[in-house]
Amino acid sequence: MVSAADPRSEQTLKVVLRKRVERCGDKAWIVTPERGYTYREIDLASNCLGRCLMGLGIEMGQTVLIMVPDVIDYIQIWCALAKFGAIEVPVNVHYRGAILAHIINDSRADTMIVDRQYLDRVAVVAGELKGLKRLILYTEGAAGVKPERRGAARVATRARFLWTKPSASQAVPRGNRSRWESSQRGGRDRRRL
Numbered sequence: 001m002v003s004a005a006d007p008r009s010e011q012t013l014k015v016v017l018r019k020r021v022e023r024c025g026d027k028a029w030i031v032t033p034e035r036g037y038t039y040r041e042i043d044l045a046s047n048c049l050g051r052c053l054m055g056l057g058i059e060m061g062q063t064v065l066i067m068v069p070d071v072i073d074y075i076q077i078w079c080a081l082a083k084f085g086a087i088e089v090p091v092n093v094h095y096r097g098a099i100l101a102h103i104i105n106d107s108r109a110d111t112m113i114v115d116r117q118y119l120d121r122v123a124v125v126a127g128e129l130k131g132l133k134r135l136i137l138y139t140e141g142a143a144g145v146k147p148e149r150r151g152a153a154r155v156a157t158r159a160r161f162l163w164t165k166p167s168a169s170q171a172v173p174r175g176n177r178s179r180w181e182s183s184q185r186g187g188r189d190r191r192r193l
Contacts, residue, residue, distance in 0.1 A: 012082070013079060013082040013083065014082065014083045017039065017042070017043050017046075017079065017083075018043070020039045021039045021040050021043045024039060025038060025039050025040035025043075026038050026039075026040060027039065029042055030042065030072060030075060032072060037072055042075060042076060042079060043079075045076050046076045046077075046079035046080040046083060047080070047083070049076055049077065049080040050079075050080035050081070050083050050084050053080055053081065053084075053086070053136075054084055056134075056136065058081075058084075058086050058111060059084075059086070060084055060085035060086065061085060061086070061087065062086050062087065062109075062110075062111065063086070063087045063089055063107050063108055063109040063110075063111075064081055064086050064087065064088060064089065064109055064111045064112070064113060065089045065091050065103075065104060065107055065109045065111070065112035065113065065114075065132075066078070066081075066088060066089065066090055066091060066112075066113045067091035067093060067112065067113070067114045067115060067118050067122075068093075068113060068114070068115045068138045069093060069115055069117075069140075070093075071140060073138070073140065077113060077138075078090075089103075089107045089109055091103055091104075091112075093115075093118060095121070096121050096124070097121075097124065097125065098125075100121055100122070100125055101125040101128040101129060104122075104125070104129055104132055105128070105129060105130050105131065108131055109131065109132065110131050110132060110133040110134060111132075111133070111134045111135075111136065112132055112134070112135050112136070113135075113136045113138050114135055114136070114137065114138060115138045115140075116137060116138070116139060119135075119137070122135065
């Protein structure tokens with residue numbers, strides 16, 4: 001457990017990314033086959049996206065499901081949510097049917113960012129969903145808008161909600177909230193909801 005006096009307690013994604021931008025903002029952070037993305041680009045794009053998501057009513061502490069493919073925009077969405085303290089719930093893009101409904105319901109999220117190609121999977125289980133009220137349709141490249149002004153979202157506390165692999169005695173995965181900085185230390189700070 002990290003105490004408040006421990007400098008690691010201040011290691012939110014927002015703080016770490018800001019420090020990296022200050023030290024080496026124009027160096028590549030993420031490299032894809034198409035191109036490299038600098039710390040500064042991801043920081044600015046996630047700030048812009050964070051303001052957009054807050055404008056849609058997503059608030060600090062709110063749980064948001066994300067079901068988008070493994071593209072650079074996913075990182076920008078994750079950073080944006082973490083910066084203002086929303087809790088990110090990554091949804092495996094291969095989930096369908098009962099397991100997808102379970103993950104959505106167990107997360108207690110009322111908002112889901114979903115890629116157009118997976119929308120039919122959500123539609124199939126729509127009648128089983130208890131709390132989901134809003135879908136934000138993701139379109140590839142939409143998160144990578146060029147920000148027109150600088151500015152950061154509010155500070156994050158908890159940033160991820162992860163499902164652990166079911167054990168022999170479990171039928172379905174269990175959800176655990178964790179702080180972003182704990183995932184950087186091997187995930188030892190997970191808490192069962």
